[in-house]
Amino acid sequence: MRAFLISLFLLFSAGGLTAQEANVGFGTVQADPDAPVEVTAEQLNVSQENGDAIFTGNVVVGQGEMRLNAPKVRIIYDEQDGSVSRMEATGGVTLVSGAEAAEAERADYNVGSGIIVMTGSVLLTQGKNALTSDRMEVDLNDNTARMTGRVKTVLYQGDTTNEQQN
Numbered sequence: 001m002r003a004f005l006i007s008l009f010l011l012f013s014a015g016g017l018t019a020q021e022a023n024v025g026f027g028t029v030q031a032d033p034d035a036p037v038e039v040t041a042e043q044l045n046v047s048q049e050n051g052d053a054i055f056t057g058n059v060v061v062g063q064g065e066m067r068l069n070a071p072k073v074r075i076i077y078d079e080q081d082g083s084v085s086r087m088e089a090t091g092g093v094t095l096v097s098g099a100e101a102a103e104a105e106r107a108d109y110n111v112g113s114g115i116i117v118m119t120g121s122v123l124l125t126q127g128k129n130a131l132t133s134d135r136m137e138v139d140l141n142d143n144t145a146r147m148t149g150r151v152k153t154v155l156y157q158g159d160t161t162n163e164q165q166n
Contacts, residue, residue: 035064037084037111039073052076061087066140068107069094084111093118095138100126102136102145114140122147128156 042057053075061068071091078085087109095102095116105120116138124131124145134149 037087038062039075041073051079059089061089065098067096068109069096070107086110097143100124102138104136116140130154 039055039059039061041055041059043055045054045056047053055073055075056071059070059073061070061073068087068089070089070093072089074088074090075084076086076088077083087107089107089109090105093104093107095104095107095118102118102122102124104118104122107116107118109116118136118138119134122133122136124133124136124147131147131151131153133147133151136145136147138145
């Protein structure tokens, strides 16, 4: 049903299957920006001078049911309480929430606000449907995403297999 609504929105707002902006649902699980953040990587470099940590090599960041993978992730800590304030993932990023996934060249996550901004050749997959854009802003508080910059979608209607044949 959600795919149908997305297709109607794009068809009517853009006169076709491309647009400059699209609002879509993202994530099938409720994100918890207050949940602990777990990071695994091949290497870690910590800078006491500027208050950040840089993880490199097959980095996997987990928070609740959400997973982010990238070659490099920079963690910026809050100066006052030492909690994770922001994360910057670069080098080809994959974000997975439930059955949905997004890929981009870069992702910036503001942990306090629960907003992730993905930029550079963004690809969002929702089942068989796919959307591409230049930029996607994911709001983890309400499981929505806003895609901007030459948004294009491929929508599959009905059963695309031959399973219904007798």
